[in-house]
Amino acid sequence: MIKFFLSHSWKKFSRSVSFGKEMTTTLFLAFLGVMLVGYALALGFGLNHIIIKGLKIDDSVTFLNGLLLYYFGFEFVLRFFFQTLPVLDAQPYLHLPVKKSGIVHYLLIKSMLNVINLLPLLLFAPFAFVAIAPVYGTLAAWIWLPGIWLTGIMFHYLVILFKKELDDSIWGLIILIGLFVLFGAIDYYGWFKLSDVSAFMFTAFITQPLFILIPIALSTGVYFLCYYFFRQGMYIEGMSRQKNDLYGVTKDISFLNSFGNIGAWINLELKLILRNKRPRNIFYLSLFFLSYGLAFYTRKQYAEDMPGFLLFVSTFVTGTFMINYGQFLFSWQGGHFDFTLTQPVSIRNYVEAKYWLLCSVTIICSVLSVPYVYFGWQILAMQLAAAAFNLGINVFIILNMAMWEPKKMDLKKSTVFNYQGVGAAQWLMGFPILLGPYVFYLPFSLTGYSNVGILAVGLAGVIGIVFRKKFLAITTNRLIEKRYVIAANFRKEG
Amino acid sequence: MISIKDLKKEYKGTTVVDVTELTIAQGESFGLVGNNGAGKTTLFRMILDLIKPTSGEVQISGKNVQTTDEWKKYTGSFLDENFLISYLTPDEYFKFVGQLHGYSDADLKNFYAVFEELFNGEIQGKTKYLGDLSKGNLKKAGVAAAFMGNPQVVVLDEPFENLDPTSQIRLKDLLKQLQRERNITYLISSHDLNHVTELCNRIVILEKGQVIKDLKGSSNILTELEEYFKA
Known part of the structure; x- marks a missing residue:
């Protein structure tokens, strides 16, 4: 046996x-x-x-x-x-x-x-x-x-x-x-x-x-x-969704509906996150990781000897949700991708909804982490630069990486026996995102201008934000091109 | 309404669908029958632009489904559970689909009125998520949602499967009634020869991806079908 x-x-x-x-x-x-x-x-x-x-x-x-x-x-x-x-x-x-x-x-x-x-x-x-x-x-x-x-x-x-x-x-x-x-x-x-x-x-x-x-x-x-x-x-019943516990509190946020289809998609995705165990855990975890800064910003030796390392911390603090949820951005809704393709919505709207969802949570995390200014203005500057980088560059890297051979997430069976754990493998995918800021930071910091380096990281982010329409268009076109492959993947089980 | 030209789908050298020419007129009820593996679902998926054809094209209202999005506004469809959102209640699902079609509250109310009998009190107002519904109720919810947005074309894959006898009869009558009232073009596949012949005035038999028979209007379609499937 x-x-x-x-x-x-x-x-x-x-x-x-x-x-x-x-x-x-x-x-x-x-x-x-x-x-x-x-x-x-x-x-x-x-x-x-x-x-x-x-x-x-x-x-x-x-x-x-x-x-x-x-x-x-x-x-x-x-x-x-x-x-x-x-x-x-x-x-x-x-x-x-x-x-x-x-x-x-x-x-x-x-x-x-x-x-x-x-x-x-x-x-x-x-x-x-x-x-x-x-x-x-x-x-x-x-x-x-x-x-x-x-x-x-x-x-x-x-x-x-x-x-x-x-x-x-x-x-x-x-x-x-x-x-x-x-x-x-x-x-x-x-x-x-x-x-x-x-x-x-x-x-x-x-x-x-x-x-x-x-x-x-x-x-x-x-x-x-x-x-x-x-x-x-x-028992089979133990394996399916057990409780309807969050049904009551996960109604539509009506303010979002005034944004038309994009708002409707965001509302839908919020329900997905709050009603299913795994995305919910990722959400809780990113709240928890907001406090990650305490472990590093408090240490004098990091601030003095290796400020570059703190850039990594900033990127992570402001972007955990984006990174962890974003890797499976399309997989979460893999169970109804065919539905998405046959509805009268443009793929552009669908992509934009995802973009705004990731960005909003990142903005919220960034605002919540402003109190770290207690440990110095330097920290705040770094957080802002990292946040800008997440919003301008990383979000598009994530959107595009998530299209890479995505697998359907089994939301329905996500209790007991079907825990596709958040293990080491997923964390590895975060590397290009966490290392990205250093491409802009290192050339300056190595020549002794680390403040300019931080500015460069922020500037790169701002440029990305300014040209977001262009990047969104490229991302949309990629999704349109890959839609058959992705849909076929999602039709397979696990 | 729908025209298919030289449509071909191959998987690793095996031809799954090969339809040279097929035109479905506006208001026609088009039934698709064929044994397992005949290519019915693949054909439907290509019509809905969910699978990329190896060659050829599908047009709805003269527009290529691969290159335009227009047709999605007046084409409703339900093929399988991938068309449902498992973590929503049926009401939320209908509301969401309605939203995408620009439904007002009154539109939504009208929609429920039409399907009230079919839903049989088991779908509307329930707090169970779609993912936890029985297969029969899933089917009802999916089929109903396909009619949102007042579509001119409705594509359904095995709409009678998993339904209890009462619901089968109700659904059949409802589909007929809706077509009478709205002149909808139906594309329906089914293994139930009785239902499909009663509902459709044109039936096509698919075998190994090819159109073997195209039966129209005659009174003895059912006998012809039974002859074919006996062999």
């Missing part, structure tokens, strides 16, 4: 419309993965040496154990952003003589194939045998390492559970942020020392081998909790 699932997963991947495109990203990701593995392994071998020689700490074992909780915190964040829910479109199998429990176990176990789960082994295996085994004995090393690995596995399933159950609401994000603030506060105010707790917990594996039973029990427990929830979701 597992053989069939594996072969079906592979076929789904290799026969999909964007196989070539995904292949490139997959290769790139694989390359990144190999690099990561290499670095982790190198770090792992050097770990003991670094602690003893570099940090001048004698008891490297207790010290490392004290850091492990922080490590798991970092790992959790990594998992939260890069780990996607295990996916298998289970519906076609439900009526076949296949055990439902088998499907769920397959999904859950397959999900373990993840570089992040390899990370603790790479980092700490050398340490276990270099530092722990000689002092505390081989048995201790053999207990300590699996203990850590199993703790990681526990977090692995915890993240799956977390994403599956709380992903639909903004509560997931709030809880996560709350937890981190709590732990940060504990550490900062010194109510008790996290490192002591950590050292106590993980040193226990070394002193008493039987403590290994705790992570075994915990990870098994979380696994079966996952199993329980996934098993519950194995």
Whole structure:
């Protein structure tokens, strides 16, 4: 049975419309993965040496154990952003003589194939045998390492559970942020020392081998909790849209209707965003990323030593929605592209509606990020330049990139089992957009005129805004040319 | 109203549609029948400019559908679920399509009056999204929307499929009535020979993309069709 699932997963991947495109990203990701593995392994071998020689700490074992909780915190964040829910479109199998429990176990176990789960082994295996085994004995090393690995596995399933159950609401994000603030506060105010707790917990594996039973029990427990929830979701009704929760609040914005067809399309797209889980999450996420600036603008060293880096932050803060939603700009409405083509609207209106939607949200984000002026006028200037660049240049890059072999988004099945996750691949597509401003910035900043560079970025944006009609016309013509290919792609499933 | 010239569609060397000449007059009810894979939907999609023909062209009211948009104003169509917006309620959908056609509230009210019986209280005023409706109700909503904007041409793919018997009869009567009142040109494909012969005064059989038979006006079309499909 597992053989069939594996072969079906592979076929789904290799026969999909964007196989070539995904292949490139997959290769790139694989390359990144190999690099990561290499670095982790190198770090792992050097770990003991670094602690003893570099940090001048004698008891490297207790010290490392004290850091492990922080490590798991970092790992959790990594998992939260890069780990996607295990996916298998289970519906076609439900009526076949296949055990439902088998499907769920397959999904859950397959999900373990993840570089992040390899990370603790790479980092700490050398340490276990270099530092722990000689002092505390081989048995201790053999207990300590699996203990850590199993703790990681526990977090692995915890993240799956977390994403599956709380992903639909903004509560997931709030809880996560709350937890981190709590732990940060504990550490900062010194109510008790996290490192002591950590050292106590993980040193226990070394002193008493039987403590290994705790992570075994915990990870098994979380696994079966996952199993329980996934098993519950194995009904068709659990896979379709469940609630009509946002129906009431997502009425037309009547003011938009005064803009004719363009306004009508924007109203339609707003409903799409607010009523469907995935675009809604992107929307929430871009609100969250507005605060991204706090992480960077507050640091003096960025402002003084590498102001160029902050340009990247500005582009991101003002343009997250544009970048994240925009990559799939046409895919979101892929389910009714045939409808769009047969209605009495010009493609130009359709493209313009999308243009204005992206621009309005970008303008709103830019206005909301004005308070960053608190960290200096320089920051505000950079934000404005980045916003102009997003509105004048990036929006057209996105509009045109989104026409590149788009795939239909399955909005209807977007709950439980069909989460086409926001993983690393989508973030990669953002690179040309985020690097664009540097084409204008670097020539000036490298010759010592970084302020002129920022001005150049802003100016490029303004020029784009001024000539928007021309760019819109080019974009429209491209869409008209590509309409048959795009429509054919959208008629295929996934 | 509609004229097709040397229309051909090939996929990787296989010809799916190959229609040398076909003219459909204004007010004609044109029925298209044929077994699975005969090319009915592909032909409809080319008429609606959703698929690019390998060669040849389709004209509606003398205008090439590939190069103009004019025809979209007076051509209503419903082929499949790609013509519906899954995240809207039926009411919102009708309102949206109405908006694109410049409907006033009164127009919308008239529209509902015409389809009230077919909707049978299961579509208007509901808060269920189209994506969650049953296939039968989806069909009704899609077919109804095809009549928005007072079209002169209406293209429907399998309008009776998935409908319960009562709805099938109601839809058939409604389509007839609308045509009587508005002189609409119909292009309808169906596997139900009884319905299609009752509704259409001209029936074309498509086989492997080619027009095999073009039956007009005679009283025994149904028998001829049954003869053909028996073989």
